[in-house]
Amino acid sequence: MKDNLLATPDLIPARMLNEYVYCPRLFYLEYVQREWAENVDVLEGRFVHRRVDRPGGPAPVPAEITAESKIHARSVEVGCPELGAVAVIDLLESDDGQVVPVDYKRGAAPDLPEGAWEPERIQVCLQGLLLRANGYRSGYGIIYYAADKTRVQVDFTPALVARTKQLLAAARALAVSGAIPPPLVNSNKCPRCSLVGICLPDEINFLRGDDKASEATVATTLPSATEAPGGVLPAPTGREVRRLVPARDDNKAVYVQGQGYALGLNGTVLEIRDKGQAVDAVRLVEISQVNLFGNVQISAQALRALVNREVPVLHLSYGGWLQAVTTAPPHKNIELRRQQFQAAGDPDFCLRLAKAFVSGKIRNSRLLLRRNGRRLDPEVLSQLAALRNAVERCEELSSLLGIEGNAAREYFRHFSAMFKPENEPPFDFTGRNRRPPKDPVNALLSFAYSLLVKEMMVAVIGVGFDPHLGFYHQPRYGRPALALDLMEEFRPLVADSVVITVINNGEIGPSDFIQRGEAVALTPRGRKTFIEAFERRLDQLVMHPVFNYQVSYRRIFEIQARLLARTLMGEIPRYIPFVTR
Numbered sequence: 298m299k300d301n302l303l304a305t306p307d308l309i310p311a312r313m314l315n316e317y318v319y320c321p322r323l324f325y326l327e328y329v330q331r332e333w334a335e336n337v338d339v340l341e342g343r344f345v346h347r348r349v350d351r352p353g354g355p356a357p358v359p360a361e362i363t364a365e366s367k368i369h370a371r372s373v374e375v376g377c378p379e380l381g382a383v384a385v386i387d388l389l390e391s392d393d394g395q396v397v398p399v400d401y402k403r404g405a406a407p408d409l410p411e412g413a414w415e416p417e418r419i420q421v422c423l424q425g426l427l428l429r430a431n432g433y434r435s436g437y438g439i440i441y442y443a444a445d446k447t448r449v450q451v452d453f454t455p456a457l458v459a460r461t462k463q464l465l466a467a468a469r470a471l472a473v474s475g476a477i478p479p480p481l482v483n484s485n486k487c488p489r490c491s492l493v494g495i496c497l498p499d500e501i502n503f504l505r506g507d508d509k510a511s512e513a514t515v516a517t518t519l520p521s522a523t524e525a526p527g528g529v530l531p532a533p534t535g536r537e538v539r540r541l542v543p544a545r546d547d548n549k550a551v552y553v554q555g556q557g558y559a560l561g562l563n564g565t566v567l568e569i570r571d572k573g574q575a576v577d578a579v580r581l582v583e584i585s586q587v588n589l590f591g592n593v594q595i596s597a598q599a600l601r602a603l604v605n606r607e608v609p610v611l612h613l614s615y616g617g618w619l620q621a622v623t624t625a626p627p628h629k630n631i632e633l634r635r636q637q638f639q640a641a642g643d644p645d646f647c648l649r650l651a652k653a654f655v656s657g658k659i660r661n662s663r664l665l666l667r668r669n670g671r672r673l674d675p676e677v678l679s680q681l682a683a684l685r686n687a688v689e690r691c692e693e694l695s696s697l698l699g700i701e702g703n704a705a706r707e708y709f710r711h712f713s714a715m716f717k718p719e720n721e722p723p724f725d726f727t728g729r730n731r732r733p734p735k736d737p738v739n740a741l742l743s744f745a746y747s748l749l750v751k752e753m754m755v756a757v758i759g760v761g762f763d764p765h766l767g768f769y770h771q772p773r774y775g776r777p778a779l780a781l782d783l784m785e786e787f788r789p790l791v792a793d794s795v796v797i798t799v800i801n802n803g804e805i806g807p808s809d810f811i812q813r814g815e816a817v818a819l820t821p822r823g824r825k826t827f828i829e830a831f832e833r834r835l836d837q838l839v840m841h842p843v844f845n846y847q848v849s850y851r852r853i854f855e856i857q858a859r860l861l862a863r864t865l866m867g868e869i870p871r872y873i874p875f876v877t878r
Contacts, residue, residue: 308376309468311384311423314461317468318416319486321478326492329472330761331629334491341403356389359432364394377430381469384424390439398424398438405444412449413440422461425453475632477866479505487541494542497859500844503538504860504869540846542856544838548585552828554821556615559594560587562602584608586755590824591615609755616818617747619777622754628761636865637779641766648697650782650864650872651769652688655701657786657874659685662708664877665789669715669797677711694769705729712738712793717801724800724807733816738796740810740817741827745792746784748831753780753787756854760862783858786874791834791850799830842876 309328317324326332354370362368368391376383388399400421407414421438428435440449451457471478480498481487487498551567553560559570567584569577581602587610589595595610600623603610610623628634640646663681666673684704691697709729716726726738734740757764757779767778769785799805809823819827835851848856857875864872 307378307381308383309381309465309472311382311420311427314382314423314465314468315416315420317471318419318464320481320484320490321468321471322480322496322498323490323492324468325471325477326496328468330477330632332492332495334495339491354389359434362391362394362396362433366391366394368396375424375427375431377427380426380430380465382423382427382465384427386424386428388441395434395436396428397435398428399441399448400424400438401441401443403443406440406442406447406449411451413451418451418457419461419464421451422453422457423465426458426461477868479868488539494855495859497856497863499538499541500856500860501863501868503844504863504873506870538844538846540844540848542848542852544847544852545836545849546585546851548583549579550586550588550832551579551584552588552590552825553593554590554615554824556592559596560589560599561596562599567599567603581606581608586611588613588751590617607759609758611751611754613747613751617744617824619747619751619754622751622758624758628758630761633761633862633865634763637762637766640865641768644694647768648692648694650861651694651697652691653872653874654769654782654785655697655704656685656688657876658701658788659688659704660874660876661786661789662704662793665793665797666708666711666715670711671714671718673711673714677707680707694771697769708789715797715801733818735815735817737807737810737817738800740819741796741799741805742792744819744824744827745796745831746788748828749784749787749792750777750780752835752851752854753777753784753858756780756858757783759855760858762858762862783854783861786857786876787850787854790875790877791831795827795831795834798834799827804830839877843873 313324313328316327348371352372354368356368356370356373357366368389370389371387373386373389374383375386384398386398387401390397390399398421400417402417406412411418417440421440425435425438435453437450437452440451441447442449480496480501482498482502484498487493487496490496553569555569555571555576557571558576561568561570563575563578565581566578567581567587568575584603584606586608587595587603589610590613592615600610604623604625607625611619612621612623613619659681663678663685666681667678681704684700684707687700688697691700706728712729713726724737726736729742730736730739731743734743754764754777762779764777764780766772767780767782770776770778770781772778804826805823809820809826810817811820836849838847838849839853840847841853841856853875860869861872863869
């Protein structure tokens with residue numbers, strides 16, 4: 298990504314022009330929105346460049362170069378404001394008074410008449426044009442394919458030069474247009490792209506309605522599990538939505554709740570220490586997030602290493618309330634945040650999104666009761682369905698709050714029906730209370746919601762949102778309103794489901810709680826047990842009701858956050874909440 302680091306609003310890096318020729322959408326994501334992700338191809342390419350990325354060797358000025366000059370310079374920066382481009386040339390060689398840019402590629406040379414793919418030929422040609430613009434003679438370039446150690450010569454013919462300039466002008470026009478190109482349709486380029494999880498090409502094309510991105514829809518009737526707010530879903534395309542991202546995140550969340558513990562760095566390993574002695578350790582490359590409860594210290598070296606890897610560090614109170622998040626500098630996608638702030642000022646847009654969030658929550662609450670409730674009065678399911686229908690008729694946020702409140706009261710009034718009846722229930726539960734929770738079930742629910750909101754914070758920050766500006770939950774000092782918005786549809790499916798599971802399975806009992814006045818809280822052992830159950834739930838594979846592929850809940854959090862972003866950017870017509878079948 299070294300060329301991209303040199304980018305200014307007026308200069309397009311040669312590597313970015315390669316991306317434009319390969320996929321205009323990829324170029325826009327990386328150059329304009331500053332998105333970046335690594336996969337095995339990126340890491341292998343970095344390994345291939347490990348030597349040429351280190352500057353070295355003389356690069357004489359044009360007047361000093363003769364036919365006898367021997368040049369072997371690595372990582373040579375060259376730019377031209379008039380041409381509007383910049384590049385870092387991997388290797389610069391000489392040939393009879395000319396300079397020859399050599400560009401390294403990780404793969405093998407393709408079996409093509411031209412000897413190389415067009416994006417690679419355009420990239421090395423632009424490097425040659427930049428050299429010419431700086432007074433050098435350059436008639437051809439070399440593409441070195443590391444896999445088969447092949448050098449392919451690319452002659453800077455008039456046709457290639459004209460094509461390069463044409464594409465450079467088109468890339469610049471796209472960069473200033475403010476309109477992201479549509480995804481490629483069913484392209485073989487997508488599976489190996491490092492940004493496929495950000496781009497979501499098949500998902501976006503599906504939600505647009507068809508391959509031409511129409512907004513055709515088909516009517517459905519309540520209570521279909523895949524129904525979208527407003528009673529419509531995108532029309533089927535007749536093509537399967539490919540799961541192009543891993544079903545699970547192999548990296549794991551780290552939780553540290555031992556009071557007085559400290560986190561330190563030992564090489565590339567994060568150590569958890571008690572009184573200076575390591576009690577546990579995990580490699581940095583295996584960490585997705587770090588959660589610190591209460592008085593847990595972290596060294597500056599460890600914090601810097603985590604931030605450099607874009608691993609968020611979440612600081613929670615001893616009881617589990619999120620208090621701070623330490624991350625790298627804010628996401629570079631300012632375009633998304635501008636759209637977020639603009640959309641948040643549109644009452645009609647906010648209402649549409651809020652109705653989707655609340656509709657998803659009510660439907661999932663109803664689903665959980667229907668699946669798990671015992672001796673359940675059928676009337677409650679009818680009431681929840683009616684409240685869900687009322688959401689669609691709602692015309693004000695204040696009315697929507699009332700509907701949601703009524704649905705929550707009805708849901709929690711029958712919540713205990715989901716506990717196993719074989720034995721005497723270990724806890725009494727008559728309704729929801731908080732601040733502080735006054736019984737064990739409410740203590741579990743509050744802790745579950747605090748864990749869920751910090752997961753949503755990680756998701757929305759990672760996508761590039763401002764987590765404190767929501768559409769349903771209105772801004773309030775210190776409140777992560779957007780994270781609260783997105784978590785609504787997942788409260789029943791994740792948080793409430795874990796509470797029911799740990800009670801019904803006997804994983805948590807009365808001895809896992811402590812009473813302080815009216816407040817009830819989990820003991821350290823109880824928190825540990827609940828966190829383990831919560832992580833199992835997040836790692837569970839579930840079928841996405843719209844795209845029909847299986848991914849973990851934690852992965853779905855990110856997908857839903859990105860779909861919300863695509864809704865704000867106008868790429869898809871509406872946000873569809875996640876509702877299991």
